[in-house]
């Protein structure tokens with residue numbers, strides 16, 4: 369069928385000119401930007417001397433440690449690599465999984481997100497510091513009795529987060545337990561047993577066990 373010029377499909381000559389005009393303008397803009405970037409002075413490079421360390425004093429599980437650390441060292445790396453406290457786990461190393469949870473002044477924190485230098489002057493408690501006189505903390509006991517772990521890699525972080533919760537709330541509801549532990553991830557998926565263990569630990573602590 370003959371085309372009368374009114375019902376043509378596709379791009380009209382006018383639209384084609386508009387599009388190619390815009391394309392040419394964009395190409396020109398990009399060319400200018402590229403040339404500007406090429407002629408810009410090089411970014412200033414700041415070189416930090418290797419092995420430059422600063423004195424850091426940490427109080428961990430009631431003991432005082434004097435260390436020499438690079439300022440970039442996290443509390444997590446200081447604990448694991450310099451104090452050999454490897455119960456605190458390193459998984460994501462960016463504040464997403466809770467495996468590195470320790471208590472700082474009684475509150476749970478992700479130790480991978482805190483510089484060791486910023487932990488000076490605070491009381492740090494790790495999983496190694498919970499048992500007293502050879503007796504497990506009630507939260508640890510409850511985790512064992514409820515079999516609240518499979519691979520166990522997330523367990524220290526969950527226990528520290530739970531202890532932090534029970535420090536502040538002696539009788540948490542299930543929702544409060546879930547909420548307090550929401551920053552901790554368990555790839556094995558034993559959440560129901562973990563929540564049950566924490567609820568049980570709260571009861572034991574209230575009864576003075």
Ligand code: FES
Pocket residue numbers: 457458459460461462463464465466467468469478479480481
């Ligand atoms: S290792 Fe710190 S939050 Fe995952």
Ligand code: FES
Pocket residue numbers: 516517518519520521522523553554555556557558
């Ligand atoms: S028990 Fe394996 S990740 Fe939680």
